Amino acid sequence: MAESDKKTKKSKEERAKAFCSNAFAHNAFFLFDKATEIVKDYGSSTQMKQILDQMLHSILFLGNIHFSRYLPEYIFADVEMFHQTSEDFPGPFSHYQTHMALRTPFSYFLELVTICYGNDENIVKNTLSEILHDCRKSGDQYPLISTVICICESGASRYYGASLSCLSDQEREIMTAVSCVHVWHLNVSSAVMSVFPDDTGEPRSIKLPDTVKCRAYAVADIGQLKPPCKRCNQLYSLPGHTDHENPPGNCAETEAISNFFKAEKHGNSRQTLFRHNHQEEMQRMSNCFDKNMKKGMNYNINRVYPTQ
Ligand SMILES: [Zn+2]
Numbered sequence: 001m002a003e004s005d006k007k008t009k010k011s012k013e014e015r016a017k018a019f020c021s022n023a024f025a026h027n028a029f030f031l032f033d034k035a036t037e038i039v040k041d042y043g044s045s046t047q048m049k050q051i052l053d054q055m056l057h058s059i060l061f062l063g064n065i066h067f068s069r070y071l072p073e074y075i076f077a078d079v080e081m082f083h084q085t086s087e088d089f090p091g092p093f094s095h096y097q098t099h100m101a102l103r104t105p106f107s108y109f110l111e112l113v114t115i116c117y118g119n120d121e122n123i124v125k126n127t128l129s130e131i132l133h134d135c136r137k138s139g140d141q142y143p144l145i146s147t148v149i150c151i152c153e154s155g156a157s158r159y160y161g162a163s164l165s166c167l168s169d170q171e172r173e174i175m176t177a178v179s180c181v182h183v184w185h186l187n188v189s190s191a192v193m194s195v196f197p198d199d200t201g202e203p204r205s206i207k208l209p210d211t212v213k214c215r216a217y218a219v220a221d222i223g224q225l226k227p228p229c230k231r232c233n234q235l236y237s238l239p240g241h242t243d244h245e246n247p248p249g250n251c252a253e254t255e256a257i258s259n260f261f262k263a264e265k266h267g268n269s270r271q272t273l274f275r276h277n278h279q280e281e282m283q284r285m286s287n288c289f290d291k292n293m294k295k296g297m298n299y300n301i302n303r304v305y306p307t308q
Helices: 003-019 023-042 046-065 079-088 090-095 105-117 121-134 169-183 186-193 230-236 252-264 270-275 279-292
Strands: 148-154 157-162 212-218 221-225
Touching: 023 046, 023 105, 023 121, 046 090, 046 105, 046 169, 079 090, 105 121, 105 157, 121 148, 121 221, 148 252, 157 252, 169 186, 169 279, 186 230, 186 252, 186 279, 212 252, 230 252
Parallel strands: none
Antiparallel strands: 148 157, 148 212, 212 221
16 A cells, blocks of 8 residues: 555545544444455455445444444545445445344454455454554443454364344344344254244254364454353354353354355255245244334335345
8 A cells, every 4th residue: 555545545444433422433433444344455356345335334324223323424434435336336325224134244354354364263352452552442341343253164164253242132132133134044043943032832953964173262262262152062062162152143153153054055045944834933033123123213124235
């Protein structure tokens, strides 16, 4: 990058930071800015542009449903940057108030990092932990930044996943319901839905092949292995678990294992989920979604971005 570009960029960031003393808006801006920088260095492609587009939509969507409601003008506080971003990515700006995000911004960010930096676990882990240096905390959490990532390893292949990084129970339940219906592999969705949102039924457990190993790390302490929670043992039969039970679907293991199944098994069987006897479960997800979505918001669990 030319020196003059660096200077321009720094001054832009500084201007934006001056406007956004708020942790959510600051991290939202920073995460997206970092993602565009990574793509610029790697070389832009249609695939990269699509991931950035969906990531930005997810940021604007989560800002909109946040209890403090952070609108795009607040996240992109610099007027010039706001106009440039809305020109470069018109879709997220016209759909964030009507269409659901499928995944969290951090999940898209992790995907970008693994595409651009490849399979090298240390590079991926270090890139993720380094971004914390420039992010802000709200209480004991970094808004929009996942606390844990997981690597699901099968032979020479590694599949990455991040925890849901939601600030409130409402937001987490909304994203879990949408993920069950639209995103996660059937096996994973089915396991999660057996105990979500009501933990009253008999859990449907997945047994991974013996050759597949999962390792999780806290982003803030990336060198230390984090054992699976009791819930992950219950749903994914992961050994060496703690006594702590996280909410179903929240853990990084969920996305990593889903990505493993999508890549190595029979593709993504979303159609099967809808064809067979899961109508009742779909209705439960829809009810959970409606219950948690704020009044007056114009979203539907089946109206998602990107639009079909
Ligand atoms: Zn867990």
